[in-house]
Amino acid sequence: MFKITFQDSAETFEVPAGTSFLEFCQAHDVPQAFGCTAGNCGVCCCRLIEGAENVNEMTDQERETIELQGGGEDVRLACQLIIQGDIVVQAVDL
Ligand code: FES
Structure with missing residues (x-):
């Protein structure tokens, strides 16, 4: 088991x-917006504050979707x- 910590x-x-x-x-009934669930719409952006080494690598599709939403280097879908x-995350509203 790993730990997710919400920064806020x-x-x-x-x-x-x-x-x-x-x-x-x-x-866990954590409010997190989502839409397509397939990495295309960009509705589910979140900010990975800590633990970039503890998650999967970003695909070209995910990177493209985040760029279209204006997200920065620490934003993931x-x-x-x-x-x-273990990771630390923060919800974002791009
Ligand atoms: S829900 Fe659409 S990109 Fe994640």
Whole structure:
């Protein structure tokens, strides 16, 4: 199990390896906007504050979607973010 910490609330949850961040949010009633769940719409942007080494690499599709939304280097798509270690996240509204 790994830890997800929400920067704004400092709440921490345990999550099994390989869970997507969006799956985690849906399972725990964490408010996280989403749409397509496939990395295309960009509605689910979140900011990865810590733990970039503990998640999957960004695909070209995810990078393109984030760029279209005007997201920066630390922005990821919740539906594409796979948890592989401890992370700290923050919701963003681009
Ligand atoms: S829900 Fe559409 S990109 Fe994540």
